[in-house]
Amino acid sequence: MVLLGLRDPLLALEHPVVVRHRQEVVSVLFVPVGDGLRKIIAITPQGVGMQVALPPTGLGGRRQRHHGQKAGDNRERKAQNPATRGESSMDHDSEPAKAPAGRASGFCLRFWFRRNLRPVSLRSMTPAHSDDTPAEPFSGSPPAGTRRPRVGILGLGLMGSAFADRLLRTGEEVLIWNRTRDKADALVEAGARWTDRPLRDCDTVLVCLYTDEVVRLVLESMRSDWRPGLEVIDTTTGDPSAARSMAADLEACGVSYQEAPVSGSSAQVRDGLATVFVGGTSEAFERQSTLWPVLGARVLHCGPWGSASRLKLITNLVLGLNRLALAEGLAYAEAMGVEGTVALEAMKGSMAYSRAMDAKGTKMLQRDYTPQARLSQHLKDLRLILESARKAGLELPLGSLHARLLESAESAGMGDLDNSAVMELLRLRANSPKT
Numbered sequence: 001m002v003l004l005g006l007r008d009p010l011l012a013l014e015h016p017v018v019v020r021h022r023q024e025v026v027s028v029l030f031v032p033v034g035d036g037l038r039k040i041i042a043i044t045p046q047g048v049g050m051q052v053a054l055p056p057t058g059l060g061g062r063r064q065r066h067h068g069q070k071a072g073d074n075r076e077r078k079a080q081n082p083a084t085r086g087e088s089s090m091d092h093d094s095e096p097a098k099a100p101a102g103r104a105s106g107f108c109l110r111f112w113f114r115r116n117l118r119p120v121s122l123r124s125m126t127p128a129h130s131d132d133t134p135a136e137p138f139s140g141s142p143p144a145g146t147r148r149p150r151v152g153i154l155g156l157g158l159m160g161s162a163f164a165d166r167l168l169r170t171g172e173e174v175l176i177w178n179r180t181r182d183k184a185d186a187l188v189e190a191g192a193r194w195t196d197r198p199l200r201d202c203d204t205v206l207v208c209l210y211t212d213e214v215v216r217l218v219l220e221s222m223r224s225d226w227r228p229g230l231e232v233i234d235t236t237t238g239d240p241s242a243a244r245s246m247a248a249d250l251e252a253c254g255v256s257y258q259e260a261p262v263s264g265s266s267a268q269v270r271d272g273l274a275t276v277f278v279g280g281t282s283e284a285f286e287r288q289s290t291l292w293p294v295l296g297a298r299v300l301h302c303g304p305w306g307s308a309s310r311l312k313l314i315t316n317l318v319l320g321l322n323r324l325a326l327a328e329g330l331a332y333a334e335a336m337g338v339e340g341t342v343a344l345e346a347m348k349g350s351m352a353y354s355r356a357m358d359a360k361g362t363k364m365l366q367r368d369y370t371p372q373a374r375l376s377q378h379l380k381d382l383r384l385i386l387e388s389a390r391k392a393g394l395e396l397p398l399g400s401l402h403a404r405l406l407e408s409a410e411s412a413g414m415g416d417l418d419n420s421a422v423m424e425l426l427r428l429r430a431n432s433p434k435t
Helices: 073-080 158-169 181-189 212-221 240-252 266-270 282-287 307-335 340-348 355-366 375-391 397-411 419-431
Strands: 017-021 024-034 037-044 052-054 109-112 119-122 150-154 173-177 204-207 231-234 256-259 275-279 298-303
Touching (some): 158 173, 158 181, 240 256, 307 375, 340 355, 375 419
Parallel strands (some): 231 256
Antiparallel strands (some): 256 275
């Protein structure tokens, strides 16, 4: 999701609605922008949709004109363009049929996509990962007359706490468990419930633990509650072979297992902006079709068990190197007497750009290492990456160098800091006496 390119203060994001349009997954975000208006932002593989202001009454109220357009521009362009004539029964300036407040069905909007500037109409939306049968977009509530599924969180570190907070904000009933109970206090105050037996008391359990070894240890300690119908979603970044082994053991007892490592920081998880890689059966993936839009803005079913872990390790390798390159570039700017903010903006506007600049650039400049993802966690992932590459007969020279730098940072006491603290290691080396 390339949201930062919109240059708008994306504050107080509501949870995204994920829909299917012409067999493509579309994420739709509703963003409050003040004065009782909201903007809609649509994200598809073609690009990021331009904004459309909506009145506070929701989609049933009168739409405002497209950002930067004069009244009537849409109608005039539509009349002149046979390719779009008859494509939609309304445009930005027309009065749509009334819809219940907060509902997203039965409407049509036009978004202009930056990449190729072609109009796309979004009609009555069906959820992602479904067939073409019309259905309501996910609203955070189960159908009338059914019990709300209980979602459990195992592990309340950065990611587990972020998922719990996210689920609470979208109205889910959340049960939590952690090996040390004191970490649960703030979430209990926010509305979560503690459980001593999450596998017994929950319908779906999100596992958010540090390593696959810890996942195995914790789940084995709860083996008496393994039962048919239980759904386990493991968000831990681990060895692909460990995911396959865990799946085999759980599935033998009738428990559905999916690996779902997350690409994104805990802050992005909390705001529903992360990407989730999922490995497991397609049937299990479909059963969670209402939960995936809450967990991430983009959810990819990668294939069988182990496939998601492989993709997560690949993306983590590149993500970490982007972050390291940014830190080195900013350290070089400081050494050359260039103001850090100027250097960061210059890089953002050049071919050197990476999203690491948006997520970590300001933290590096301000020396704000409040953890969103800990440095030691990325070192753990790098060790997995290097070992799997070694087994495949591949050398990763940049990954190996990055691991050595993170080991030095960890030895210097930076392991529990945010992974952007690698910048501080470079500063320390620049200021150390030369022999």
